[in-house]
Amino acid sequence: MKISPLSPIGIFDSGIGGLLIAKEIKIQMPYEDFIYFGDTKNMPYGEKSKDFIIKNSMKIASFLYEKKCKALVIACNSITSNALDLIHKKFHKKILIFNVIDPVVRNTVFLSYKRIGIIATPATIYSNFYTRKIKNNYHHLDIIQMPTPLLAPIIENGWEIKKINPIIKNYLNHLKSIDAILLACTHYLFLKQEIKNFFHGKVHLIDIQKIVVQEIKKKLDEKKLLCFRPIWNRFPIFYTSSSIPFFFEEKVRILFGKKVFFKTHIFLILSHLCIYYS
Numbered sequence: 397m398k399i400s401p402l403s404p405i406g407i408f409d410s411g412i413g414g415l416l417i418a419k420e421i422k423i424q425m426p427y428e429d430f431i432y433f434g435d436t437k438n439m440p441y442g443e444k445s446k447d448f449i450i451k452n453s454m455k456i457a458s459f460l461y462e463k464k465c466k467a468l469v470i471a472c473n474s475i476t477s478n479a480l481d482l483i484h485k486k487f488h489k490k491i492l493i494f495n496v497i498d499p500v501v502r503n504t505v506f507l508s509y510k511r512i513g514i515i516a517t518p519a520t521i522y523s524n525f526y527t528r529k530i531k532n533n534y535h536h537l538d539i540i541q542m543p544t545p546l547l548a549p550i551i552e553n554g555w556e557i558k559k560i561n562p563i564i565k566n567y568l569n570h571l572k573s574i575d576a577i578l579l580a581c582t583h584y585l586f587l588k589q590e591i592k593n594f595f596h597g598k599v600h601l602i603d604i605q606k607i608v609v610q611e612i613k614k615k616l617d618e619k620k621l622l623c624f625r626p627i628w629n630r631f632p633i634f635y636t637s638s639s640i641p642f643f644f645e646e647k648v649r650i651l652f653g654k655k656v657f658f659k660t661h662i663f664l665i666l667s668h669l670c671i672y673y674s
Contacts, residue, residue, distance in 0.1 A: 398464075399464065399465075399466040399491065399621070400466070400621070401466075401620070401621050401622060401623045401624070402429070402623060402627055403429075403464055403465060403466035403621075404428075404429040404430050404431050404463065404464070404465050404466070404630075405421065405428055405429070405430040405431075405465060405466065405467045405469060405612075406430070406431050406433070406457075406460030406461070406463065406465035406467065406468045406469065407421070407430055407431070407432045407433070407468075407469040407471050408432070408433040408434070408435070408453070408456045408457070408460060408468070408469070408470065408471060408472070408475075409432075409433075409434055409435070409471040409472040409475075409582060410434070410435050410436075410438065410439040410440060410441040410442075410472050410474065410475070410548075411434045411435070411436050411439040411440070411548070411552045411583065411644070412434060412551070412552060412583065412586075412643065412644055412647050413471065413472065413548070413551075413581060413582030413583035413584075413585065413586075414432065414434065414469075414471025414472060414582050415432070415434075415647055415648065415651055416582060416585045416586070416605055416651070417469060417471040417496065417582060417605060417608060417609065418430060418432055418471070418632075418651075419605075419651045419652070420605040420606065420608070420609040421469075421609055421612065422652070423609075424606075424609045424610070424613055425609075425612075425613055425616075425622065425623070427623040427624060427625055427626055427627065428622075428623050429623070429627050429630045429632070430632055431460060431463055431465060431632070431633045431635070432632065432633070432634045432635065433456050433459065433460060433634075433635040433636075433637075434634070434635070434636050434637070434644060435452060435456060435636075435637045436552075436636045436637055436638045436640075436641050436644060437636075437637035437638035438452055438637065439548075439549075439552055440517065440545075440548045440549045440552065441472060441474040441475065441517065441519060442474050442516075442517025442518055442519045442520070442545055442548050442581070443517070443518055443519065443545060444474070444519060446478045446479075446519070446523075449474060449475055449478045449479050449519065450478060450479040450482055453470070453472075453475045453478075453479040453483060454479065454482060454483065454486070457470075457483050457486070457487060459635075461487060461490065461491060465491060466491060466492065466616075466621050467491055467492035467493070467494060467612070467616065467621070468483070468487060468491060468492070468493050468494065469494045469495075469496075469612065470483065470493070470494065470495040470496065471496055471582050472496070472581075472582060473496055473497060473516055473517065473520045473580045473581050473582065474516075474517050474519040474520050474581070476495040476496060476497045476498075476525070477497065477519065477520045477523040477525035477526070478519060478523055478525075480495055480497075492615060492616070492619065492621070494608070494611065494612050494615070496582060496604060496608050497525065497526065497529065497580075498529070498611075499607050499608045499610070499611035500578070500602065500604055500607050500608065501526065501529040501530045501532075501533060502533060503602075503607050505576075505602055505607075506530065506533070506534045506537060506576075507534070508576075508600075509537065509575045509576040509600070510536065510537065510538060510575060511537070511538040511539075511540070511573060511574050511575055511576075512530075512537060512538075512539055512540070512574055512575070512576045512577065512578060512602075513539075513540045513541075513542065513571040513574040513576070513577045513578070513599075514526055514527075514539060514540070514541045514542065514577070514578045514580050515541075515542045515543075515544045515547075515567060515568075515571075515577065515578075515579060515580065515581070515584065516541070516542075516543065516544065516580035516581050517543065517544070517545065517548055517581050518543040518545050520580055520581065521541050521542070521543040521580075522543070526539075526541070526578070526580055527539055527541065540571055540574060542567060542570055542571060544567045544581075544584075546563055547560075547563065547564075547567070547581070547583065547584055547587070548581055548583040548584075550563070551583045551584070551586050551587070552583065552641075552643065553643060554642070554643035554646070557590060560587065560590070561590060564587060564590055564591065564594060565594060568591065568594050568595070574599055575599060575600065576599060576600040576601075576602055577591065577595070577599050577600070577601055577602070578602050578604070579591070579601065579602075579604060582604070585604065585605065588601055632652065634648055
């Protein structure tokens with residue numbers, strides 16, 4: 397399969413969490429075209445089995461590869477911590493593969509801290525993927541992990557912040573005496589301000605989006621696959637594996653702005669949402 401700087405980037409997640417990675421890509425690399433896939437039918441992945449996560453993520457990765465993407469961005473921590481090795485084995489010789497964990501755990505930001513908290517889905521926490529990776533690079537760190545199973549589903553379903561805040565407080569009350577926190581689920585990035593407020597600015601939130609997208613931009617540039625000019629008549633495509641959820645559509649409108657046109661199309665068992673900028 398021939399790819400070029402004009403080929404799209406494929407981004408996938410269990411739902412809306414990866415939209416914030418896609419948004420950061422548009423900020424740092426404004427000329428890049430992308431295809432987004434949210435597995436809204438099977439969301440949340442955080443309480444699914446490893447086998448289930450592998451099966452579904454391989455299916456989505458194959459779908460995006462067939463769409464002639466020049467890179468895959470696994471914008472889901474649960475997928476990365478459970479299926480990255482198999483995805484990498486199948487596709488790394490064909491296209492670039494990125495995830496939301498490796499660029500973060502290699503980042504020198506951890507040198508500034510002694511005790512960090514990690515909140516994530518049960519699938520990510522119980523894989524111990526983060527702890528192993530961080531400890532390999534930063535032996536001095538004391539790491540406290542906290543599974544937070546309710547957060548991703550309620551974010552995906554568009555709960556009001558005032559209803560989410562008590563749940564956030566209940567979880568974060570268990571994280572004492574930390575100097576930094578890692579939001580190890582891209583869905584949680586929608587709650588950054590609420591988490592900052594809980595800690596009264598005394599705990600540093602590690603900026604996952606910027607770290608991950610800086611890595612993507614660097615690698616695309618090294619491989620001469622970075623797009624430096626606008627692509628006319630090409631629009632981001634947002635796929636979902638169920639009928640388009642209202643909150644998904646709403647978040648797309650907010651993040652990608654301007655006037656948009658939504659189109660539902662049945663593709664085998666998939667439905668997709670095309671967004672056209674006017």
